[in-house]
Amino acid sequence: MKATSFRNLGVGLTVFAVFWLFVTLYPLSFTIVSSFKDNTEIFSSPMSLPSVLRIENYTRALLQATILRNIANSLFLSVISVALLLFLVSICSYVLAREKAKWAVVVYLVFLSGFLLPVHSALIPLTKLVSALGGYNNYAMLIILFVSYNAPLSVFLVTGYMKTVSKELDEAAFLDGCGYFQTVIYVILPVSAPIFATAGIVAFLFIYNDLIFSILFLSKKTLYTVSIGLSAFVGERIVEYGPIFASIVLSSLPMVAIYLLFQEKVQKGITEGAIKG
Template sequence: MTTETLPQPAPAAAPRHQASTSLGGWLTRALINLFLGLWALVVIFPMVWLVYTSFKTDQEIFFNPWSLPTSLQWDNFVRAWVSAHIGDYFLNSLIVVLPSLVLILLLGSMAAYVLARFPFPGNRVIFYLFLSGMLFPVFLALVPLFFLVKNLGMLNSYVGLILVYVAYSLPFSVFFLTGFFKTLPSELHEAGIIDGANQYQVFFLIMLPLAQPGLVSIGIFNFLGMWNQYILPLVLMSDPARYLLTQGLAYMLHQQYYMNDWSGLFAAVTMVMVPTLITYVIFQGQIQKGITVGALKG
């Protein structure tokens, strides 16, 4: 007795719409990668060009702007640092930016912690007052700010500029850190209180270390903003001996129309750019971590 072999059904062909979908997804990813590559090139190339141009002579800058330097002119950096007083401007910027950053992180974290963890009458009002400070353009406050600082006797002083930097940066810092402190577990706060710690010990010994990613993120943002700030020092610091880096670069640029030391100017811009670039490269992981945690849990 023989059994007939039944014909096996042919494998079903993949639906045409699935193939088109996969092809569309591949094209989308390719276009996104191409765009990101072009954007990276647009951002990175000017910085690379600036760095190797700072090692050229003035003749090479004008006659061979895109070529590499024939020899490294380290004297450009010496002239910029000493003759153009970039070293003095660099020190002045550190004197203003570093204390401002410490005060911003300390005051901003304390205010954000209270607003995030302690409900009390007027809590939201205070928070929205800080938030409204982000909506107020600094240009509208330049004239009254100038007379306020002048009447306080702090014009052309580091202390006056530091206080202005702190007041200018606190709204965004409090807004950012308030959302970050809300993500921290309240069980640790309760455990610290049960173990006999007071509120100051809980904040400085438990909560503040846990908020390190957020503090690093907001610290880098404020550092870059204050380091590159130009309009506030221009209005409040008119003494050439106390110029900050941005003012010094603008002053050096105006001098080039008479001195023609463009290689020194490129060297000065490179020295100003490098600290901010190094700071971001070192802390980029913590910056991304702080932003991600605030976005996912805020």
């Protein structure tokens, strides 16, 4: 009886898994197939394979939208911003996790209040600030904005995690002669690696996919990021979907590679975070 139920359950789960696989893969396969079609074929035969492989969609994505340079720009911004963010957050969160004084609580709450600030509500003062500082078309300014905007979530995640790390580890490190920086670098960071991976991936995704800051503060084509590059084929009235899908395929590759490299850490971070609260 039990065996029959299990088999039935197995069939049900298999059917569901196949269905879910189809649901998950369909957008990806549609994107890849459409990247070789033109508008007419995409709309008249959306499910079919391309009648002619329109490689020119990729050529145009590479040459006209300069999507590779856009990808490189986005990767540069994302990597530098995330590295700076995690470096600053590691130091800040360690103090906030260990310090019991009231000022630390206040500082922590100030960081958390960043959650309450929708990005669009800050655009006008940010624009005035960037304009006053001459920060248009300046990656350093964008990096500061990205770090600042992602700091609240990262501080929240990392501080919460560090509070669960035993203080005996710190004390052992101090007894062995470590200073604060050494304790953070050699003791706290290794045991907090999963949460740093999670915070890093979340911030990386935000920065890599950012559109609004890039639109407002970048106007030089050589500095364009992926999100702006993807709109290169959206005309005032006519949208060329084939080159857009080709650009999407190309710009997705780095994210897929990064996720494959770090997925174990991310999953571990999420599950450990769930257990440790």
